Amino acid sequence: MCIKGQIGQICAKIGRNPSEITIVAVAKGRNAQQIQQVLEAGIKDIGENRVQEAADKYNQLHPLYHGREDIKWHMVGHLQTNKVKEAVKIFDLIHSVDSLRLAEEIDKQAAKINKVQDILLEVKTSAEESKYGFSPEEVAKSVKEIARLKNVSMQGLMTIAPLVDNPEKARPYFRMLRDLRDRINGLPTPGSRLPALSMGMTDDFAVAIEEGANIVRLGRAIFEG
Ligand SMILES: *Cc1c(COP(=O)(O)O)cnc(C)c1O
Numbered sequence: 001m002c003i004k005g006q007i008g009q010i011c012a013k014i015g016r017n018p019s020e021i022t023i024v025a026v027a028k029g030r031n032a033q034q035i036q037q038v039l040e041a042g043i044k045d046i047g048e049n050r051v052q053e054a055a056d057k058y059n060q061l062h063p064l065y066h067g068r069e070d071i072k073w074h075m076v077g078h079l080q081t082n083k084v085k086e087a088v089k090i091f092d093l094i095h096s097v098d099s100l101r102l103a104e105e106i107d108k109q110a111a112k113i114n115k116v117q118d119i120l121l122e123v124k125t126s127a128e129e130s131k132y133g134f135s136p137e138e139v140a141k142s143v144k145e146i147a148r149l150k151n152v153s154m155q156g157l158m159t160i161a162p163l164v165d166n167p168e169k170a171r172p173y174f175r176m177l178r179d180l181r182d183r184i185n186g187l188p189t190p191g192s193r194l195p196a197l198s199m200g201m202t203d204d205f206a207v208a209i210e211e212g213a214n215i216v217r218l219g220r221a222i223f224e225g
Helices: 003-014 032-040 051-061 081-090 100-112 139-146 167-185 205-210
Strands: 022-026 045-048 072-075 093-097 117-122 152-158 196-198 215-218
Touching: 003 022, 003 205, 032 045, 032 051, 045 051, 051 072, 051 081, 072 081, 081 100, 093 100, 093 152, 100 117, 100 139, 100 152, 117 139, 139 152, 139 167, 152 167, 167 196, 167 205, 196 215, 205 215
Parallel strands: 022 045, 022 215, 045 072, 072 093, 093 117, 117 152, 152 196
Antiparallel strands: none
């Protein structure tokens, strides 16, 4: 079944409206033609994890879809500060802001092109050392600091659940992200309303949606589905 049908079924089961869930087609390793097929099939959000790879495909596709304001580009991979200048030119939403320093660099480069860059803060919900992200303990404080930056706009939180053999085991990490989001939204920090929860990939998106995801990042489910 197509991905929208699957998400529709999951939502029906738990009483959510599928229209509140953005499907990001994560296109790393796929070519511009494959992305074009996905766009023709009605998915409007494209995710990439490397700036240079994204730029190559963006430059091929952007002229074809010029004027299509509904097509959005998402950065989901680790972003190095020396790539920020290029990234702010391409991406509508950067999911992977994992340090104050990176947020400051995005603020600086976005200001130069008169943009307010939408971002998510990546949270390291599991203790796996290979992963980037704010610790759950520090994220509320970082929200306060980043809220002061004029050319970034925080939209929410993102996490990558650990690789597990059963998607049920990813549930606590998704729940932790939602709880963190709800707690931050309860704080009196101006400019820190965080509606977005970017969580769930091909193997665990059903559980993520049950736990409140409103952005899912799907690679294999879309390109190999
Ligand atoms: C590759 C990737 C995805 C998509 O992975 P699939 O398991 O193929 O759905 C999602 N998020 C990030 C950060 C990724 O790097």
